[in-house]
Ligand SMILES: Nc1ncnc2c1ncn2[C@@H]1O[C@H](COP(=O)(O)OP(=O)(O)OP(=O)(O)O)[C@@H](O)[C@H]1O
């Protein structure tokens with residue numbers, strides 16, 4: 008589905024991502040983890056066309072999409088969410104999601120209908136006519152997800168859609184992501200690449216995890232292999248990560 | 262080919278005008294650098310200051326240069342109040358809103374002036390209005406030389422103020438990092454208003470230097486607004502040195518360009534520079550690439 | 552569809568006015584209000600629906616006006632043939648300015664200032680060349696016949712401007728109910744998000760400024776036909792630009808009815824100040840300036856904001 012190789016991005020003197028490569032096979036849920044400032048969001052931005060990589064290539068569905076503008080990449084079937092949510096604040100939830108739906112539906116009525124279905128799918132069914140700016144954090148995260156999903160993607164890039172949610176909300180959203188990946192209501196499953204700090208979610212959802220630290224991919228493998236090796240994590244992800252993991256696991260039981 | 266002496270006179274003329282432009286642009290760039298707003302009412306405020314100087318001369322017989330200690334604080338106070346009471350409350354977090362509000366203020370000022378003073382163009386008569394002096398063989402009007410020197414002095418004072426005083430430190434802190442400045446206890450709203458006040462105080466000084474060799478009417482500010490914007494973007498938004506150099510450059514371009522193209526087409530050069538800089542080099546001629 | 556019906560009812564009601572009102576003064580008030588609404592509708596497409604605030608819409612107005620005048624006076628074209636050319640030139644001007652500004656990512660105040668600079672450039676050009684009558688301007692010879700888009704009675708002009716305004720209404724309605732409109736409003740609210748959802752931000756903005764330019768040029772064309780005269784200051788001065796942005800800001804940006812409502816309220820205000828203060832120059836415009844400051848400060852959603860149920864919901868969280 009997605010194959011990135013040798014991606015590099017520097018900002019001034021700072022190398023945010025260095026020679027990062029990853030592969031997302033069709034139908035998979037793949038996790039991308041790493042400490043704050045590791046370069047995860049920057050890597051996403053290069054995959055989705057928001058940043059031009061200084062070096063490296065992105066191949067999506069067999070096509071080289073390196074350096075294409077974001078809207079064209081989205082049209083090819085890769086949709087992303089933003090870590091810092093960016094709703095169209097003055098528009099309703101329905102209208103927000105319809106913008107995504109319009110990518111594959113010209114008619115206004117069709118797009119609104121699809122928006123409603125997708126919003127229900129992520130649990131926003133009761134807030135369809137609320138202004139996006141009036142949603143809670145959890146609501147806005149769901150909205151990010153719904154908008155991206157409404158574009159009918161083959162691959163979803165999720166940037167910390169669980170961050171800022173309380174444990175109860177997290178347990179609600181995890182099955183939503185699983186259902187999106189599995190496909191439902193006759194829709195085909197969507198391949199997912201997700202950045203996540205909530206380790207339990209990654210453990211729970213992803214079948215493969217990449218670890219990014221200081222801009223480099225330092226490990227990848229099955230989640231159990233990555234997280235079972237506490238010493239490795241402590242060494243690569245820095246002091247305190249093990250502690251955070253323990254807290255996260257204590258807080259979230261699924 | 263043009264005579265070298267004409268060229269020299271034109272260049273000197275351009276430099277003297279440019280210095281006054283620079284003074285006007287310094288106020289604008291200070292306001293931009295600190296508040297991140299574009300003060301569309303800058304030209305209208307200059308017009309108000311020019312009327313101030315004019316009436317101080319007509320009614321009280323004050324020489325324009327003697328009016329300096331009146332006009333500078335008066336414009337400062339007006340600017341302080343305007344920012345605190347009107348502009349500061351209007352933005353709702355959108356810079357375009359501020360542009361609209363300052364446009365509204367410009368419209369009000371210009372039309373009130375039209376109502377109060379009529380549309381006639383006024384000049385004042387001083388003993389030195391028509392006196393000239395000789396520099397390197399070129400003849401140049403004395404008020405323009407005074408304006409040139411005065412503008413440079415005021416610009417120097419402004420640089421000292423921002424560079425050396427506590428207020429200047431606060432201004433620079435806010436220009437760099439607004440949120441951080443708030444956190445370390447700087448009264449941001451006060452400094453905003455001070456900056457706006459200082460920005461208009463520059464116009465008070467500019468008006469005193471300008472009027473002896475210039476004129477005033479309700480529309481006089483319009484001609485200066487876009488020129489001042491051009492200088493500010495040319496010099497790099499928020500840069501004092503850039504505004505100073507930019508002012509001199511624009512003065513030269515206008516004056517020497519006018520030799521070839523005639524005055525009105527010479528103005529086009531300025532606007533084309535403005536458009537080109539905004540499009541291709543928004544950080545200004547002297548700024549580092551963002 | 553209900554809104555389309557409302558637009559139709561409005562059009563029929565205005566079309567019926569000359570049957571009941573014969574006073575030239577009253578008809579002129581209606582015509583000038585519709586004219587202000589048209590300029591507002593034009594600005595509203597780009598500024599209200601698209602979030603790109605222009606301070607130089609006069610550049611489109613003036614282009615439409617001069618195209619109309621020059622083609623008739625210097626080239627002997629019939630007005631009805633000149634009109635499509637004037638509209639096309641307005642659109643072309645939009646494409647030129649839009650392509651430059653949006654390609655280089657100008658936004659917010661910078662976009663506003665660049666449009667203003669373009670208007671100034673054209674004002675000076677129009678002031679310089681004989682082709683446009685230079686500073687004297689151009690006079691379109693009187694020939695009160697519909698065949699030359701001139702009319703003996705004000706009713707004819709009323710139908711002409713009403714036609715343009717209805718076109719403006721239909722475009723605004725379409726923006727509220729189409730994919731393109733949804734994209735345009737998405738770009739207004741958040742360009743990055745819009746791009747992430749597959750919206751070609753540049754293309755969407757470019758189309759908006761072209762449509763806006765065409766409609767604004769219609770305003771310029773109407774001006775020339777109605778008043779038979781154009782000069783550089785009227786065509787490309789700040790006045791037309793301000794008139795265009797004032798009505799939607801007062802009435803409600805990004806709404807279908809805002810520009811008309813704003814134009815009507817501003818005209819009412821203008822008449823009131825004239826009655827109170829006499830015809831003193833400046834007072835009218837000063838009042839408009841005060842209204843602009845007050846609206847942006849206290850009612851950024853315009854008068855239409857009062858009618859919208861959403862207002863309450865929005866106000867409650869927007870501290
Ligand atoms: N536009 C930018 N300009 C300059 N530096 C940037 C820019 N974007 C990111 N950086 C820097 O690049 C580094 C990587 O940032 P990035 O946002 O990709 O990290 P992240 O892994 O997503 O972190 P987090 O977990 O906090 O979201 C950081 O040091 C950040 O400050």
Ligand SMILES: [Mg+2]
Nearest residue numbers: 047048049090
């Ligand atoms: Mg991140």
